[in-house]
Amino acid sequence: MIKVGIVGTGDRGTSFVKVIQEKIPEMKIEAIVDTNPVRMEAVIKYHNYPPAKKFYSVDDLLGAKIVDLIFVTTPDWTHAEILTKCLEKGYHVFCDKPLAINAQQVKEILLSAEKNNKMQFMGFNMRYNTTFIKMKEIIAKDNEIGNVLTGWCYSGYEGSGYFRRWHKFREKSGGLIVHKGCHLLDILNWMVDSYPIEVYAVGGQAVFGGDKKWPGCHECGETDTCPYARKLSEDQMKLLEDIYIKAAIVDGYTRNYCVFAPSSVPDHYLVQISYANGAKVIFEEIFFGTGFFYMGFAGKEGEIVTGSFIPDTIVVKKKFGEQKEKRYQVQKETKNFHGGADILMMRDLVKSLETGKQMLPGFKEGARSAIIGIAAMISIDQHRPVKICELLPMELIQ
Structure with a gap:
C-alpha cells in the first residue's frame, strides 16, 4: 500500500x-x-x-x-x-x-x-488523453508522417475564471501561458520529441483586465449588465461562503475578483517555438474563447490533425501511397476525471513506484514546458526572441 x-x-x-x-x-x-x-x-x-x-x-x-x-x-x-x-x-x-x-x-x-x-x-494528465495517446502512437510508432518538422496548436479557452482568482497576477502564476498553457506545451514537446531552444511571443489584454474597482460579483453594482457576472444558486453561494469567504479571514484568499479589475497577465498570446531537432511549432491560446481547439503536425510524408471540429477523431493526410487519407476514432475511458486521464495517470504512478521505472513525465518534462511559458512572457515584455540558454543551463533539460 x-x-x-x-x-x-x-x-x-x-x-x-x-x-x-x-x-x-x-x-x-x-x-x-x-x-x-x-x-x-x-x-x-x-x-x-x-x-x-x-x-x-x-x-x-x-x-x-x-x-x-x-x-x-x-x-x-x-x-x-x-x-x-x-x-x-x-x-x-x-x-x-x-x-x-x-x-x-x-x-x-x-x-x-x-x-x-x-x-x-x-x-500532465493530457498525456493520458486517449486522443493524444493515439496521435503520439501514429507519429512515433507508425511513422505515418515522418519526423515532425512543423506543428500548430490553437486553444480558444473560456478562461474568465482565471481573472477572478490569483492566476491574474503574474507574481502568483507566472502568466497563464505558464499556468494553463503548460499542459498543451507539454503535449507539443512530447509530439515533437525534443526540447525547446528559442521562443518568440506576442500577447496582451484584449478583453480582461482593466480599471474596475468592484471587489467581485457578490458586491458589484453591474451584475445585471455584465456578461461575465457570476449567477450563483443558493447552494453555490453557500459553498463559496463556507470554503472561501469565511476562510479568507485567515489568509486573504479570494476567488471573486472582478474580471475587469487590474491584471498583470495577457488574456491571449501567440508563441513560436524552435526545438533542438530543428522542428518549429506555433502555439496560440486565448482566454475569451468558446472551447474551439485544434492541433496538427507536418512531416515529409504527410500531416496529422485533431480538434474540436472533429471530436474524438484524428485525420492523417498522406502525400504518397494509394491511401491518401486515414481517419482514427478514439474513445474516452470515462466522462469523469478529465475523460479518464487522471485514472490512467494514477495507475502509471502506482506502477512507477512498484517497479522503480519512471512511467509518468518527470520534472525535466515539467521544466521544458514551464520554461517555454516563462520565456514567452519575457519575449512579450521585451519584444524579442528569447533563447532558453539565457534562462537555464541547457544540460538541465536535454
Missing part, C-alpha cells in the same frame, strides 16, 4: 483525493495539509475526504514520516519551496502543473531533483 500525503485542499487536491478513493486501491491517503484550517475543515466536510491526519504546514508532515509519496497541489508560486523540501527529506513527489513560475525556481527544483535520488512526477 502506497501511503499518500496531499498538500493543498483546493480543486486539484480534492480531485486527486476523489480519484484515489474511488479508483486507486493501491493508494491510501494518510495525511492532508493546508495552511488554512478554516478552509481545510470546510473542504473535508463538503467533499467527504477520508479519515486522515491533518497538518497545517509541510514541515510538520515531513517530520511525521508517515507517508511514502507527497502530492503538491498548492498555488503555483509555492511549488519550488515545497518540492525542494520534500526531495531533500527523501520523499517521492508528484507535482500538479506547472513545475514553477520563473527560471530560478525551475533551476532550483531540477538541481534538487538531481541531488536527491527520489522519483518525481508531473501532473
